[in-house]
Amino acid sequence: MSMKGGCTILLQGKPDGQVRILPAAEVFSIPRTTKRFNFSTLCMKDGQKVRRGTVLALDPSSYSVPLLSPCSGTVTTTKEAGHIRIERDAGRETEPDLADFDFPHAPQSADSKGKIRYSLLRNGAWQFLRDAYTAALPDPAGAPQAVIVSTVNLEPFTARGDVQIRNQISSFTRGLEHLQSLLEYQPIYVVFPKVNSAFAQKVRDSVRGYAWVRLLETSTVYPADDFALIARSLGLRSSTGKGVVWGLRTEGVIAMDRVITAHDSVTTRIIGVGGLGIPHPTHLEAPVGYPLSTIREFCGIQAASRVVSGGVFTGTRIGTEQLGIDSECNGITVIPEPEEREFLSFARPCFAKRSYSRAFASAVLPRFFERFTTALRGENRACISCGYCSEVCPARIVPSAIHKLLYQNNIDEVESFLPGRCIGCGLCSYVCPSKIELAAEIIRVRDTIRQEQSIGKAGH
Amino acid sequence: MKWLLRILEDLHPHFGPHGALRRFGPLFEAIDNFFFSSRVSTPGAPHIRDPIDLKRFMTMVVVGLLPCTAAGIYFFGLRVLAVIIVSYVVGGIAEVFFAIIRKEKINEGFLVTGLIFPLVLPPTLPLWMVALGVLFGVVVGKELFGGTGRNLFNPAIAGRCFLALGYPVAMSSGWVIPGSGLAGRLFQYVSVTTVDAITKATPLGLAKQGTITDILPLFVGNVAGCIGETSGLAIVAGGLFLLWTRVANWRIVVSVLVFSSVLAGALHHVSPHSFAPALWHLGAGGLLFGAFFMATDPVTCPATNAGKWIFGALVGIVTILIRSFSGYVEGVMFAILIGNTVAPLLDEMVYKIQMKRLANEA
Numbered sequence: 105m106s107m108k109g110g111c112t113i114l115l116q117g118k119p120d121g122q123v124r125i126l127p128a129a130e131v132f133s134i135p136r137t138t139k140r141f142n143f144s145t146l147c148m149k150d151g152q153k154v155r156r157g158t159v160l161a162l163d164p165s166s167y168s169v170p171l172l173s174p175c176s177g178t179v180t181t182t183k184e185a186g187h188i189r190i191e192r193d194a195g196r197e198t199e200p201d202l203a204d205f206d207f208p209h210a211p212q213s214a215d216s217k218g219k220i221r222y223s224l225l226r227n228g229a230w231q232f233l234r235d236a237y238t239a240a241l242p243d244p245a246g247a248p249q250a251v252i253v254s255t256v257n258l259e260p261f262t263a264r265g266d267v268q269i270r271n272q273i274s275s276f277t278r279g280l281e282h283l284q285s286l287l288e289y290q291p292i293y294v295v296f297p298k299v300n301s302a303f304a305q306k307v308r309d310s311v312r313g314y315a316w317v318r319l320l321e322t323s324t325v326y327p328a329d330d331f332a333l334i335a336r337s338l339g340l341r342s343s344t345g346k347g348v349v350w351g352l353r354t355e356g357v358i359a360m361d362r363v364i365t366a367h368d369s370v371t372t373r374i375i376g377v378g379g380l381g382i383p384h385p386t387h388l389e390a391p392v393g394y395p396l397s398t399i400r401e402f403c404g405i406q407a408a409s410r411v412v413s414g415g416v417f418t419g420t421r422i423g424t425e426q427l428g429i430d431s432e433c434n435g436i437t438v439i440p441e442p443e444e445r446e447f448l449s450f451a452r453p454c455f456a457k458r459s460y461s462r463a464f465a466s467a468v469l470p471r472f473f474e475r476f477t478t479a480l481r482g483e484n485r486a487c488i489s490c491g492y493c494s495e496v497c498p499a500r501i502v503p504s505a506i507h508k509l510l511y512q513n514n515i516d517e518v519e520s521f522l523p524g525r526c527i528g529c530g531l532c533s534y535v536c537p538s539k540i541e542l543a544a545e546i547i548r549v550r551d552t553i554r555q556e557q558s559i560g561k562a563g564h
Numbered sequence: 565m566k567w568l569l570r571i572l573e574d575l576h577p578h579f580g581p582h583g584a585l586r587r588f589g590p591l592f593e594a595i596d597n598f599f600f601s602s603r604v605s606t607p608g609a610p611h612i613r614d615p616i617d618l619k620r621f622m623t624m625v626v627v628g629l630l631p632c633t634a635a636g637i638y639f640f641g642l643r644v645l646a647v648i649i650v651s652y653v654v655g656g657i658a659e660v661f662f663a664i665i666r667k668e669k670i671n672e673g674f675l676v677t678g679l680i681f682p683l684v685l686p687p688t689l690p691l692w693m694v695a696l697g698v699l700f701g702v703v704v705g706k707e708l709f710g711g712t713g714r715n716l717f718n719p720a721i722a723g724r725c726f727l728a729l730g731y732p733v734a735m736s737s738g739w740v741i742p743g744s745g746l747a748g749r750l751f752q753y754v755s756v757t758t759v760d761a762i763t764k765a766t767p768l769g770l771a772k773q774g775t776i777t778d779i780l781p782l783f784v785g786n787v788a789g790c791i792g793e794t795s796g797l798a799i800v801a802g803g804l805f806l807l808w809t810r811v812a813n814w815r816i817v818v819s820v821l822v823f824s825s826v827l828a829g830a831l832h833h834v835s836p837h838s839f840a841p842a843l844w845h846l847g848a849g850g851l852l853f854g855a856f857f858m859a860t861d862p863v864t865c866p867a868t869n870a871g872k873w874i875f876g877a878l879v880g881i882v883t884i885l886i887r888s889f890s891g892y893v894e895g896v897m898f899a900i901l902i903g904n905t906v907a908p909l910l911d912e913m914v915y916k917i918q919m920k921r922l923a924n925e926a
Contacts, residue, residue, distance in 0.1 A: 115612070336925070410611060417610040439611055445600035447565040450619035457615040462809045463624045464615060478605040482617025483597055485671060486713030489867040490621070491813065500922060504867060505915060521915070522922055530610035537616045538713070544608060 107333060109498040110325040111460060111531055114473045115260050115416065117438075119376040119385040121267050126402060132174050132393030133187040133428035136161060139413075139420065140241065140432060141231070143171040148179045148188070157227065157369030159207055160188050166241045168208050171431060172228045174371040174391035187427055190393065211245060217286050218245065220364065227363040228370035231431065232356025236331035236349035237342040238554065247290065249346040251283060252334050254295040255354050258326045259415035261378025262435035266303075267387050268354045268374050273303075275365075277310040279357035280317060282364045287316075295320045295334060326417070327529040333498055355434070373433060379416075380475060381409030381438030393428040405438050410478050412437040417530035442479035460492060460535040485538040493532035493542055499525040503532035503542040510545055523549045565599075572596050590663040594670035618672040621811055625676045628806035629857065631798035632683060636791035639742035640687035641749035644791050650691050652678040655698040662707045673712030673719075673863075677701060680857060681720040683792025684850060684897075685727070688738035688756045693731055697723040717904045718864045721897055728897065736893075739763050739788035763788050767848040768893040776840050782847030793850040803856030812860035815869060819876020820855040820883075821846065827884045839888055851883060854896040864904045868918070871910035879903045 136143045143161035145168075148154065155176040162168045173179075177192040210222035221244040224230040233242050236252055255265040269276050283292060296304040299321040311317050320338075322328045331351030335342070340349045359370040371392055378385040382403045390399070396411075405411060412419035413426075413433050422436075446452075453465035458474045466472075493503040501522050509518045523546050532542040572595075578585045579592035597619070606613060637644045655678045663670040681698050701723025709715040728735045738756050741763050743749030754761045766788045767777040781787050785795025793799070806812040829842040846852060859865060859879050866875050879899045886895025 113612075410605075412609075412611055416612050419609060419611065421608065421611075437611070441605055442603050445569060445603055447569075447600060448598075449601040450598075450617070450623050454615065459614050459616045461614075461616045461621070461811065463620050463811060467809075476612045478611055479613070480602065480604045480606050481613050481615050482619065483593075483602060483604075483669065485618045485669065486711060488618070488621075488673070488713045488863050489865075490811075490862045491867055492810075494867070502867070502915065502918075505911075520919055522919055525922065534610045534612070535614050535616070537614075537618050537621045539613065539617065541607065543610065 107323050107325060107328045107337070107498050108500055109496045109531070110323070110328060110529075111496045111535070112258075112325045113260070113458070113534070114471060115379075116473045116475050117261065117379040117382070117385045118473075119261055119264065119267070119378040119387050121264075121270070121387075123267060123270075123374055123387040123389055125389055126394060126398065128192075129391075129394055129398060130192050131395060132177075132190045132192070132391065133184055133395060134160065134171060134174070134190070134393035135426055135428060135430040136171070136186055136188060138430040138432040140234075140239065141166055141169055141171075143169075146181060146188075148181060150179065150181055152179045153177070153193075154179055154190065156371055159226070160190075167225065167230075167244055169231050169241055170207065170226060170228065172369050172371050172392070174393050184427060186425065188393075214245065220282075221245075221286060224360060224363050227368070228431075229356065229359040229363040232352050232359050234331065234351050236335040236340070236351040239331075242348055242350055246347060247286075247288065248348055248350040250290050250335075250338070250340050251287070251292045251350045251352070252295065252331055252338075253280070253283070253292060253352055253354075253357055254322075254329050254331070254334070256295060256297050256322060256324065256329045257353065257434075258324060258329045259417055261376045261385065261437045262415045263355070263374050263376040263387055265354045267376075268358065269303075272358055273306060274310070275358050275361045276354065277307055278365055279359075279361035280307075280311050282360050283357065284316060289316070292317050293320050293334070293338065294318070295322045295329065297322065297324050327498055327527065327531070330498070330527045330529065332527045353434075373429070373431075375429070375433055376435040377403050377438070378435070379409075379438035379440075380477075381406045381411075381440045390429050390433075392431045395428050396422065396426065399429070399436070403438075406440065408443070409438050409440045412439065416476075417534065418528060440477045442477040460496065461537075480539050482537065482539045484540065487538055487540060490537055492535040492537070496531040496535050498529060498531070499527050501525050501546075503546055506546055506549070507540055507542055510549065518549055519553065524553055526550045569600055572599065587664060590668065590670050591660055594660075594663075619675075622672040622675040624809050624811040625806060625857070626679055628802040628809075628812075629676075629679050629683065629792070631802040632792035632795060632853065633679065635785050635795035635798040636683060636687070638748035638750055639785060639794060640740045640791055641743065641752040641754040643753050643755055644682070644687060646691060646753075647682040647685060647687070647689065647694050647791065648679065650694045651682045651698045654695040655681070655702045658699055658702045658707070662703070662711070666711075668711065671712040673706075674702070677706070677719045681723050684720065684724050684790050684853065684858075686735060686738055687740045687754065687791050688762065689727075689734055690756075693727060693734060697727040699723075700726040713863055715863060716908070717901060718858055718861045721858060721900055721904075725897055725901060736769075737764055739766055741788060742786040742794065744786060766893075767844075768887070771840055771844075771848065772893055776844055777848065779843050779847055782844070790850060790853075793853045796847050796852050799852045799856055803852070806856065806860070812856065813862070813865075813872055815872040816860050816865055816876045816879075817855050819873045820851075820859055820880040822880070823877040824851060824855075824880030824884050827881050828888075831884070831888055845884060845887065849887075849894045850896040854879070854883075854900055858896075859900055859903065864907060866907045866910045866914070868911050868914040870914045871907065874910050875903050875907055878906065 141163040143163050145162040147159050154173040158173040159170040161171040177190040180189040207226050210219050225244050299319045335349045362368050411422045413422050455465045457464045506521050526546045528547050530543040579589045659674045701719040705719035705722030706715040783796040807814045825842040828845040831839040832841045882899035883895040
């Protein structure tokens with residue numbers, strides 16, 4: 105599988121291969137909003153006792169995807185705005201003092217596969233699935249036309265697929281078999297950086313005969329692991345009536361195994377912690393709601409740095425109002441803020457600055473890992489049509505043209521430039537010499553168009 | 565340089581939104597960011613950015629122009645420096661003036677315009693004409709369209725075209741016999757009154773009278789002509805550097821040079837006596853300079869790759885047609901102006917086809 109465009113940027117601060125266990129926390133603060141979900145329906149009262157896996161809240165707009173308690177303890181919903189707080193019961197597992205919340209049942213018409221899907225939803229594994237094109241949560245009542253499982257996470261610094269899988273290969277392959285059991289005949293594409301690697305062969309050997317698994321090799325240039333790009337290159341269309349394409353990553357497959365084989369619920373995540381703002385980039389096994397202040401201390405996050413949930417290209421800034429790890433977090437990236445002002449920086453040879461252009465002396469050096477800060481590294485100017493954005497765009501659209509139409513307020517014309525194909529990788533903003541927020545602009549247009557389309561569909 | 569940084573940071577509040585000198589904010593910002601990189605950080609995702617900015621981008625073009633500038637000074641004397649200084653100062657003032665009036669940022673694009681413009685002028689052009697030309701190029705060619713990035717025509721060519729049409733005699737005579745030897749004319753100031761250094765014969769002019777200049781002098785640059793256009797060697801050296809940095813697009817250069825050579829070669833093949841050979845066309849006049857430094861201006865050339873190929877072909881072909889069949893001796897300037905005019909049209913056509921194909925895909 106090949107990709108046009110894309111760009112690999114080597115950054116210092118890559119998480120090592122360890123997964124470290126955090127010290128036990130006494131208080132968990134679980135954010136009620138994540139990137140995709142808004143857990144607006146509370147299922148708990150203040151002071152109620154819960155155990156691990158109890159449903160705390162639901163998102164009614166995403167098939168009632170639940171927010172699960174990471175431990176047993178006492179719930180407080182009013183103390184921290186936007187969070188559900190759980191104080192852990194010291195030492196012992198208490199019985200909940202109220203009957204468990206009655207989670208929506210699978211529809212009567214659901215077959216055995218449908219019932220398993222609802223059990224995945226109830227126990228926190230379904231939320232790892234996404235529609236390959238829109239990233240929305242797929243309907244547990246529906247079947248996909250194909251499934252894409254990616255074992256690579258190319259965006260720095262999200263949890264590495266190989267680290268998540270380590271010591272869990274059997275869990276991963278069992279998860280693939282479970283996944284297959286949810287489907288009729290639809291293919292599962294498992295994406296590897298190298299199909300001939302020992303790991304990929306091991307996966308193939310152990311699922312042979314169970315799952316209809318096809319191995320796919322992907323380029324390791326960012327963002328070749330994007331589900332929409334993979335689905336497009338496989339010719340899986342989004343607009344046909346054959347159902348959506350499911351996308352999920354390693355952690356999702358392992359989570360399915362956990363729910364189906366061990367009858368357990370998924371309340372912890374493996375997250376990558378990387379970037380130059382911490383001394384030892386690594387991975388953490390973090391329960392949902394684990395206090396960020398403890399993580400700051402544990403990892404030694406420097407004060408003058410930006411903390412991002414997710415990777416450097418698509419992550420969102422974690423503000424001071426967020427207290428704990430949210431249920432969708434797959435990495436924490438810590439980027440130092442710029443401090444020094446460099447004298448005549450535009451005229452220096454610059455051996456340490458890596459650029460998409462070759463306008464810096466570093467272009468004559470072999471590839472190296474760059475130091476980086478959150479600096480914009482230039483001033484905002486009008487677009488000069490240098491063409492870098494359309495060269496790197498893996499979706500093959502023309503960000504500069506869309507920007508110019510938006511600048512002219514020519515919204516009707518924008519749609520003919522297909523902003524809907526944007527996968528939100530952020531590379532156009534990254535390479536822009538005029539420092540235009542191309543990605544943010546295009547994502548905004550894309551989402552507006554998608555919203556209008558879904559309203560239009562609902563209206564008919 | 566801490567002292568300078570301290571001075572600038574002390575001055576900063578005066579030019580801020582509440583300072584007494586806020587009108588001159590753009591000027592201060594330009595000076596401040598010229599000396600020290602900005603401390604602004606990214607507003608959101610992506611949280612890190614490529615180090616390239618417009619200052620660096622334009623600086624690369626200036627670096628690419630240095631070989632021909634140096635060659636110009638060597639062959640035509642110190643007056644070249646005076647022409648460059650006038651161009652930068654007058655054009656710079658116009659740029660700052662418009663930035664202050666429009667309350668916008670001063671654009672780095674002028675770093676290039678201010679140097680490219682003098683390089684396409686005859687070495688003895690009166691300095692007031694240089695000033696007038698650069699003023700026209702910056703004001704009418706660029707600022708009236710909304711500044712760098714929104715201009716339709718290459719500002720340097722707009723300025724040159726204005727002079728060529730307004731002052732045809734000054735723009736086509738007063739050529740300097742190039743210097744030679746170790747020092748060239750490095751220590752001479754040659755103006756129109758320096759009688760023994762003035763000639764009327766450029767390779768292009770001579771060709772109209774039937775004399776074809778040898779290729780070697782055209783390549784080295786020791787022929788009469790515009791300041792930065794004579795030395796093929798210096799142009800190609802700087803131009804290749806520019807292509808390598810990805811600041812200029814190779815498709816345009818290749819397209820211009822290939823199509824002009826093919827047409828010139830074909831004409832020469834048909835009638836060797838009436839038409840000059842292709843290699844001569846490449847070396848004479850401003851074809852190389854235009855191909856490497858003026859046609860590649862990203863703002864005024866097409867943005868699409870297919871558009872760039874067609875644009876290059878158009879520029880190359882029109883240049884040779886004007887040189888061979890019209891009364892003008894040189895056609896590069898008009899060819900690029902025509903190319904600039906159709907560039908948005910080419911883009912629109914290419915986009916339409918591209919997007920139709922993409923929409924059918926998924």
